[in-house]
Amino acid sequence: MVMIQPEEENEETVLQNLPKPQPTASTSKTTTSDTTTTKENGSDSDGFETASERGVSDNEEEDIVNKGINPENNAEDHQQQHTQNNAELIQRGVEEGNEAKLEGNRLFGNGQYEEALLQYELALQVSPQDVPSSVELRSICHFNRGVCFLKLGKYEDTIKECSRALELNPSYMKALVRRGEAHEKLEHFEEAIVDMKKTLEFDPSNDQAKKTIRRLEPLAAEKREKMKEEMIGKLKEMGNSLLGRFGMSIDNFKAVQDPNTGSYSISFQR
16 A cells, blocks of 8 residues: 555655746655646646646736726726816816906906906916807906006007907907997097997897987098098199199199089090
8 A cells, every 4th residue: 555645745745845836746646736737738847837827817807897907997087187287277277267357357346457457467378279168258357457548548459358358259249339339439420330339239228329320420421521631631732633634734634512412523625
């Protein structure tokens, strides 16, 4: 009868002394049923797992995906984080812009127009551009700057700021009215009338716009006539310089206005 127990003790002693278990002929003969089964399945490692033999089980693959190691999940998480960060930055910019605008309103109420201009400019700088949530804020700040310039008598700047406000919000009636006032101050009567008529398109009952149109239309007509006279005067000067070489002058030509059409006809007189 063969004694198995002593061989098992020797095998244990060998395994303890070696840094890494190695398959031997004796151990191959005295392996347990699990090891014998492994050999029969074609494994050369006697049940010890090596890097080349180890595979990833289905459960391990599931664990990797669940832990977020999947590259696709990582990309999605990164995109979500980036979107969230952008949203937070936009919200912060809008909040800071509103704070600067409110400070500008306070300064404007105190008559500190130059200081208010700086606060409105700051609001425009910190608020994000091309973002729907800040369009209204930016439009209001441009309009408020326009009103400050109107108070300071800088009408050209008023027109520029109100025009920027209208680019962001084409139906901004207050900006139309203030721009019209600035045009009137500069005697741009035709442009002022256009702004007032545009205001009436949005608000047909706007009495201020109606009164302004009635008041400015005769002024605009008078200015047109004045401009015509100035133009004719310049043409006469140019004509006399040319006709003088032939012994004639522009006085030999008479312009007669047709009362029906308003056009002019030229006749020659000696």
